Structures are given as structure tokens and as C-alpha cells.
Amino acid sequence: MAQIAERAGVALSTVSYVLSGKRSVSQQMRERVLAAIEELDYRPHGAARALASGASHTIALFLPSPQWHLVPIQQTFIAGATQATSASDYALLLSTAATDPEAITQLVAQGRADGVILMETLHDDPRVERLRSAGYPFSLIGRTNDLTGISFVDMDFGGAIETSLAQLARLGHTCVALFNFAPELLTAGYTAALIARDVFETRAPELGIRPIHVTSSQAPRDAFAAASRLLSSEPECTAAITTGWQFTGLLGALRAADLRVPDEFSVVSVIAAEFAEMLTPALTGVDWPAFEAGRLAAEMLIDKLTGKETAPRQHLVAAELVVRESTGPAPRAKRSTTKRQRRRAAFLGAR
Amino acid sequence: MAQIAERAGVALSTVSYVLSGKRSVSQQMRERVLAAIEELDYRPHGAARALASGASHTIALFLPSPQWHLVPIQQTFIAGATQATSASDYALLLSTAATDPEAITQLVAQGRADGVILMETLHDDPRVERLRSAGYPFSLIGRTNDLTGISFVDMDFGGAIETSLAQLARLGHTCVALFNFAPELLTAGYTAALIARDVFETRAPELGIRPIHVTSSQAPRDAFAAASRLLSSEPECTAAITTGWQFTGLLGALRAADLRVPDEFSVVSVIAAEFAEMLTPALTGVDWPAFEAGRLAAEMLIDKLTGKETAPRQHLVAAELVVRESTGPAPRAKRSTTKRQRRRAAFLGAR
DNA sequence: CAGAGTTGTCGAAGCGCTTCGCGTAGAACG
DNA sequence: CGTTCTACGCGAAGCGCTTCGACAACTCTG
Structure with missing residues (x-):
């Protein structure tokens, strides 16, 4: 990034602002910076970005169980979630150990993920409780007993x-x-x-x-x-x-x-x-429509993370016999x- | 981490060495540090670690295609890879856009992943070429034309x-x-x-x-x-x-x-x-044995990343009719x- | 018992980015 | 025409870790 700044004849911070768009940059500067980025084939470093900004731009999806042979509908959830995640320039972290609330919050606590998608929810789910009390953003594919403030998508x-x-x-x-x-x-x-x-x-x-x-x-x-x-x-x-x-x-x-x-x-x-x-x-x-449901769950979470949506969204997907x-x-x-x-x-x- | 160091009465770096084990630390110090970690419920920050060490402790797996309804055997590969990854304390990043070599190397270039697992390989695969020439570690579920130096697992x-x-x-x-x-x-x-x-x-x-x-x-x-x-x-x-x-x-x-x-x-x-x-x-x-194959592919890659294995491993999995x-x-x-x-x-x- | 090697600890310099506060210059205002 | 705004750019201070070199205190050697 320093190289970019030097080549474009601007300050390091200006490069950052061009990239993030968080402050206005004159047309002239922007062009010079973008040109330099192009020439040097520069790509921002994810970890550095995550460290400085405090957001990993990643969401975690927990598989029901380590050895579980996923049933097709669940696999399709994952495919849908992956697609939505990639489309929003987020990354999708897959993890097992879904039943352990500790392991789930840990991923967020470690800054590896900004939010979590949970599948196979229980009526009274300790993982949901944990995430809620920790204040970590999450969305559900499934439902729980107490749905206040929770974003979910579930099949009816x-x-x-x-x-x-x-x-x-x-x-x-x-x-x-x-x-x-x-x-x-x-x-x-x-x-x-x-x-x-x-x-x-x-x-x-x-x-x-x-x-x-x-x-x-x-x-x-x-x-x-x-x-x-x-x-x-x-x-x-x-x-x-x-x-x-x-x-x-x-x-x-x-x-x-x-x-x-x-x-x-x-x-x-x-x-x-x-x-x-x-x-x-x-x-x-x-x-x-499992693919759609997975996509939706991911989108809901990402919207929450980016602040686009504040109110929880709750989708009960119906389907025809x-x-x-x-x-x-x-x-x-x-x-x-x-x-x-x-x-x-x-x-x-x-x- | 600074808090840990202070509480244990040691230097910041000592805490780091206790955690990583990369330098010997006296029994006494180690115990004090571990106690402090326990008391403060400290967890190392993934992004910071990744930034400083240059390794993200993450591997990326590319799905064949964004919209593809995965066939079961592929889904099982993923489940297996996920399991191996979690077991080795690595994270598994799932991504679409498998056909674009650019997108694949980008993830590694951005430091989001240390290595890549590819599926659905072609006889003459540009993605493999790209990864090889960029010097990024990878393993294959599948085979290509030229297998020199490549670790793969494939069904026979x-x-x-x-x-x-x-x-x-x-x-x-x-x-x-x-x-x-x-x-x-x-x-x-x-x-x-x-x-x-x-x-x-x-x-x-x-x-x-x-x-x-x-x-x-x-x-x-x-x-x-x-x-x-x-x-x-x-x-x-x-x-x-x-x-x-x-x-x-x-x-x-x-x-x-x-x-x-x-x-x-x-x-x-x-x-x-x-x-x-x-x-x-x-x-x-x-x-x-698709689950096993997925597990194997992930393990091979992780071994390569951790330097355990230098020689490429090639598995052609046979199965009975x-x-x-x-x-x-x-x-x-x-x-x-x-x-x-x-x-x-x-x-x-x-x- | 001096010199060489070992072991354990510390401080500090980054890793590559974000972001805050400040400064400057031109525009808008009374 | 002086004053207040606004727009834009800069520098520097981190984010939370890893790691290197330095150093002190030992333990071996011959």
C-alpha cells in the first residue's frame, strides 16, 4: 500500500480512503491511485484489514455434527449460503462442532468471523442463548422457542x-x-x-x-x-x-x-x-427451496453486519405438496x- | 495479551512464546502465564496472529460452480474436508467461482487462506497451472494431466x-x-x-x-x-x-x-x-469413501502447510463394486x- | 577459571491496514 | 473584505500479535 501511495504521489491514508470510500477523495487523486493499484497489481491484505478495522468480513456456518452425513437439503442450504456470501464479498467459514456453544462464540471472539449462521436449531437452544447474550450477530436456518429479535429462515x-x-x-x-x-x-x-x-x-x-x-x-x-x-x-x-x-x-x-x-x-x-x-x-x-433459504439466511446476516437491516427478518418458507x-x-x-x-x-x- | 503479561508479571513476548511454544519457557513462567490466561478468559485474536505471522491458518475450498446443485459425493467431500480442517485447528473457507483462476489465487494473495483445495479438476487445468506457478500450496480432489509435484486424492x-x-x-x-x-x-x-x-x-x-x-x-x-x-x-x-x-x-x-x-x-x-x-x-x-477422501485432501494440504510433509502424496482410492x-x-x-x-x-x- | 555454549527472558520493531484529528485552500456568507 | 464553512489531503497512532536480537545468568569445557 505504501508503494501505491508513493507511485500515486499521495498519502497512505488517501489510498485507504479511495479503497474504502469512507471519505471523499477528489476525482484526480482517485484516478491516480486506481491507476497505481492497477499497475502494481495490488490486493489489500485481508488479515491486516481485519485487524485494523475489527471486522473479518467473514461469516461462520456450523455444520450439524462432525461426522454427519448431511442430508441433501442441508447441503443445499450450505451451497445457497456460500453463493450469497461470495456475492457480497464476504467469506464463508465452515466449521463442525456445532453443538458446543463455546466453540461457536470462540470463532467470533477470536475475530475470525463477524457473525454466525446456525442450522438444526433446538426448541430451546443453548447456542442461540449464548450468541444472544454475547451480542454476536447471527441468523438461523430453523427456529427456536423464543424468537424475539432473531433473524431466521425456516421451512414451514x-x-x-x-x-x-x-x-x-x-x-x-x-x-x-x-x-x-x-x-x-x-x-x-x-x-x-x-x-x-x-x-x-x-x-x-x-x-x-x-x-x-x-x-x-x-x-x-x-x-x-x-x-x-x-x-x-x-x-x-x-x-x-x-x-x-x-x-x-x-x-x-x-x-x-x-x-x-x-x-x-x-x-x-x-x-x-x-x-x-x-x-x-x-x-x-x-x-x-433450500438453496434460496441458505442464500437468504446468509444475506440476512450480512445485512445485519453491514448495518443495512436493523430489524430482524423472519421468513417462514412455504412449499407446495x-x-x-x-x-x-x-x-x-x-x-x-x-x-x-x-x-x-x-x-x-x-x- | 498485554493484560496477561502484566498479570503474570512477564513480558508480552513471553506470553506469545508460551502460546506458540516456539521458544522454551521455564515451567514456572509457563504456569503463571497459563493461569492468567485462564483467569482472564483470553483468546488470541486470529487476524492479528495472521497479520504478524503471515499465515492465516485457513484453507480455501472451491465449489465447482456457484449455482451447482452439488451431487452427494461432492458434498461428502466437503464434509470430510471440514472435519479434517477443524480437527487440525485450521479453518475452512468455502468459495464459489471455482472456474476463475484469478479468484482462486486472490484468496491466497490476500492472505485469507494459506492453501487451496480444488475439486472437479480438468485434464489440463488452468487453475492448477496458476497455483503452481504462483507457488501456492494446494491439493486436489481429482487429477490432472501433469501430476508431478502435485498432491491429490482421487477416486479410481x-x-x-x-x-x-x-x-x-x-x-x-x-x-x-x-x-x-x-x-x-x-x-x-x-x-x-x-x-x-x-x-x-x-x-x-x-x-x-x-x-x-x-x-x-x-x-x-x-x-x-x-x-x-x-x-x-x-x-x-x-x-x-x-x-x-x-x-x-x-x-x-x-x-x-x-x-x-x-x-x-x-x-x-x-x-x-x-x-x-x-x-x-x-x-x-x-x-x-468420499468422506475419507475429503478428509485426506485437507490433511495432505495441512501437512504441506505445516511442513510435516514435503513430498507430494498421491492417493488413488479404489472401491468395490x-x-x-x-x-x-x-x-x-x-x-x-x-x-x-x-x-x-x-x-x-x-x- | 576464562572462554564458549546454553537457556530463559525481555524490549522493540514490525505485519499492512484503518481512522482520527489537524491543516490548508477555496467557497460561501454577511 | 474578514469570517465561517466545507472539501480534501496528510501524518501518525494504533489494531493484537510474532519474532529477532540482546542480554543476563547459568552450565560446560579443557
């Missing part, structure tokens, strides 16, 4: 459950299961899981549907087991809604039980994505006494 | 194609199609695509297989169209290998043509992942004259 899973239920009710189903997230997540207070359960259990009866709440991890094995249990113990249940990839195991169990989809059993996934089309039958479900091939009218006959049912029972017994 | 796609071909040959198939990456990627010189083509075309004849090279993007629509064309023009072709998600469109086209998998047509995907199990029929294919349900013996009868064939022709004509 509750609404999606409701729409799914309504669709199934319209098709004549009177007993529907919800394959909610893993029980650990529920007890941990994972907001999306809580909302799913609450909406499901309050809304189903109003639609004349008996709700059966099942929890299962998204691992095919777990969901398969849970689904198998459900199918044998609840013969009246003719449809299921999954909150995620539980549909994999569910479809497997249905196949094993020799139940055809959608003729004998309907399946809806609240998180489907492009994926859904590939399955046979193509999966009815909700496609979320895309009816594909895995849902159909409720079957007339009950499953309980058919030959198929007996076959299935035998199969399950043998396992 | 060539080997996977070979294994897949061998498997199909064993099953009696004598005419196999390869659904390679999109033609743009091939002309751009995307290494994986080139290798796939070369191995396919040289190896197939040796196994008594007539190779048909097809290029298609991974979008279901494109692959569907390409597959439909193939099925009608090449009745002898009884199996296909896909390099990615082209199997989606392929399976769709097979269904539309009323061809059963695997009885009448076999499908192998060279990139399958957990995904494969969910499909009906479950997809035969190769599962790659997992035979699931989508491959079977070559059908006895030719497709050309069956009733089904005529039906299919009618269907394709109507589209």
Missing part, C-alpha cells in the same frame, strides 16, 4: 404436515402414521420434530384421521424396523407421512410385506427434493384378514 | 469402469453402453470423464463387449432422452454403466419402454452411494422382434 414443516394430512384425508385415509425424526432428536428438542409432532397430533383428529406417531432415524434399517412393526400392529393404517428419508425403510418394509404403493398404502415425504422423482413409484412430497405416484385413494378392504396379510405375518415372524 | 473411476465391465461380461452381456458425463464436461476436459471414456473404449473390446459411448448430463430429462434414443437404435445393447445420476433417466426410459431391470436390461452406476439401496430395484454400483438388484444375466432373446419391442417403438414414436 408444520404447514407441510397439515397439507399432507389434508391430502390424505381427501383420499379417504382415516388412519395415518407420521414417521418423525429419531427419538433422540425429539428429546433433544429439535424444533422441526416438535412442530411436526404437534401439528400432526392436533390436526389429524380435526380431519377425521387417527394419528399414529412413530419416531425413527432416517437410516433405512431403523425405518424398516419401525415400519414393519407399524404394519403388523396397525392394520387400519393405510398411509404414512415421513419427515425425511424414513420413506426408504418404509418402502422397503412395504415391499417386504407385499403391500403395493399406492394401491394399498400411501406414502408422503415432507422432505422430498429432486430425489423423489427417481423412485418407483415417484414419491409424493414437498420440495423446498407435489403429488406424484406414491399416494392414492384409501383401499376399500381392510388388510387384516386377507391372504396377503397372513403371508406378511409369516414373513415378519420369520425375520 | 477408471478401475471402477473396468470392474463394472468385467462384471457385465461375466453375466454374458456383449454390448454395453456407457452414459458418460455431459458433452460439455468432456470437451472442457473434465478428467474423470476422459478417463471413463478411455478405459471404457479400450477395455470393452478386450472383454468381448461392443462399447457404445453416450454422453448425457445427470439431469433426468437429458438422460431419459439419451437412453430412449439408445434403446431404440441399439437393440443389442443389454446393459449400461452410468458415471453418475444418469441412471435416473435411464431407469425412467427403461420403464417407459417396458423393459424390466435386470431381466431385460442391466444397470450399473459408477457413483452410487447410499442412495443406491433406496431404488427399486436396488442399484448395483460402486460406493466411494456392490452387486445389488439392477444387474443380471444377459437376456437370451433379442429385443428386436418381440411384442414388447413394438409397443416400445409405438410409445417412443408418440412422444
